Amino acid sequence: MNQKEFLNIVMPFKDKVFRLAKRLLVSTEEAEDATQEILLKLWSNKSKITKYNNVEAFSMTMTKNFCLDKLKSKQAQNLKIVHSNYQDHKVSLQKELEANDSVNWVAKIIEALPEQQKMVVQLRDIEQYDYDEIAKMLNMNNTAVRVALSRARKTIREQLTNTHNYGIK
Amino acid sequence: MELNKINKLLEKYDNGTTTLQEEQQLKRYFSQETVPPHLESYKAMFAYFSANEKEQFTKDVPLTPKRNNTFYIKWISVAAVAVLLIGVFFKSNVFVQEDLGTYDDPEMAYNEVVKSLEMISSNFNKGAKKVNYLNAFNQGISKVDYLNEMDNTTRLIFKK
Numbered sequence: 610m611n612q613k614e615f616l617n618i619v620m621p622f623k624d625k626v627f628r629l630a631k632r633l634l635v636s637t638e639e640a641e642d643a644t645q646e647i648l649l650k651l652w653s654n655k656s657k658i659t660k661y662n663n664v665e666a667f668s669m670t671m672t673k674n675f676c677l678d679k680l681k682s683k684q685a686q687n688l689k690i691v692h693s694n695y696q697d698h699k700v701s702l703q704k705e706l707e708a709n710d711s712v713n714w715v716a717k718i719i720e721a722l723p724e725q726q727k728m729v730v731q732l733r734d735i736e737q738y739d740y741d742e743i744a745k746m747l748n749m750n751n752t753a754v755r756v757a758l759s760r761a762r763k764t765i766r767e768q769l770t771n772t773h774n775y776g777i778k
Numbered sequence: 779m780e781l782n783k784i785n786k787l788l789e790k791y792d793n794g795t796t797t798l799q800e801e802q803q804l805k806r807y808f809s810q811e812t813v814p815p816h817l818e819s820y821k822a823m824f825a826y827f828s829a830n831e832k833e834q835f836t837k838d839v840p841l842t843p844k845r846n847n848t849f850y851i852k853w854i855s856v857a858a859v860a861v862l863l864i865g866v867f868f869k870s871n872v873f874v875q876e877d878l879g880t881y882d883d884p885e886m887a888y889n890e891v892v893k894s895l896e897m898i899s900s901n902f903n904k905g906a907k908k909v910n911y912l913n914a915f916n917q918g919i920s921k922v923d924y925l926n927e928m929d930n931t932t933r934l935i936f937k938k
Contacts, residue, residue, distance in 0.1 A: 616839065623839070624833070624834045626835070627834070628830065641835065641837050643839060644837070645839070648839050711819070711821075711822035711825075712822050714822065715822050715823055715825075715826035716826060734823075734827045735830045736831075738800070741796060744820070755794040759793050762794065763792055764792065766819050770819050
């Protein structure tokens with residue numbers, strides 16, 4: 610396998626790897642390093658890559674394990690918190706400010722979720738994998754994925770409504 | 779899409795039982811500008827999700843540089859070992875060339891030994907002669923001893 614073939618396999622999901630890494634590690638720089646590390650690992654095992662029946666799912670599992678290890682290790686103590694820039698959604702300025710604010714809140718709330726729920730939300734609501742794929746990637750069973758996802762979604766929404774009603778009630 | 783259907787979908791969504799298509803429908807619904815006030819929190823969630831889908835990994839995929847590094851280190855170490863071996867090889871050659879040769883005729887060998895021993899002894903004597911000057915130094919020291927006597931006398935003077 611030469612570099613070009615390898616890149617053809619890897620390119621479609623490298624962003625997904627990066628976003629999952631960022632979801633877990635929070636800092637963009639850390640996530641970039643993690644992504645590079647994972648791509649390099651894949652590259653050094655390129656001879657086996659054709660034997661995996663789903664390279665993408667395999668890489669996502671690798672990313673998960675790598676990031677969790679990273680979080681456990683002492684290096685994680687100097688993680689930085691960086692917020693991403695959000696897209697313009699073509700709404701009026703007032704609305705936009707409000708929306709941006711609550712969108713920021715969503716980021717904060719997700720950040721506070723347990724790691725497993727974070728990953729499930731990331732893989733389902735952002736990357737749109739189906740339940741079986743997520744179950745395989747995270748080494749969980751199908752129902753556990755649904756339960757984690759449901760809990761995460763409810764927590765996010767509850768906390769959002771709380772912050773919104775804060776000034777009113 | 780009518781609100782009723784949306785509400786039903788949202789309930790399913792909260793329980794984690796929606797299909798991907800249904801989630802797409804919701805996402806589309808909440809991307810519009812106005813939603814009923816009680817659904818504002820969903821709007822924020824879906825806005826966040828769609829915004830995050832677009833984030834990309836912009837750094838290069840570093841496949842070649844890393845491999846090159848290890849590659850160079852490998853060959854540099856090989857070169858270093860080669861240089862070391864060459865050094866050791868030439869060094870040992872020098873030792874081999876330190877052969878001074880021998881005499882075949884015993885009488886000639888005897889004469890040579892006597893000659894070198896004589897040279898050693900004459901040089902030794904020269905050195906020994908120089909050492910003789912040390913005696914003069916000893917004499918000087920014995921003269922200095924007289925100073926002690928002077929000390930004694932001064933002590934006597936100050937006592938009284």
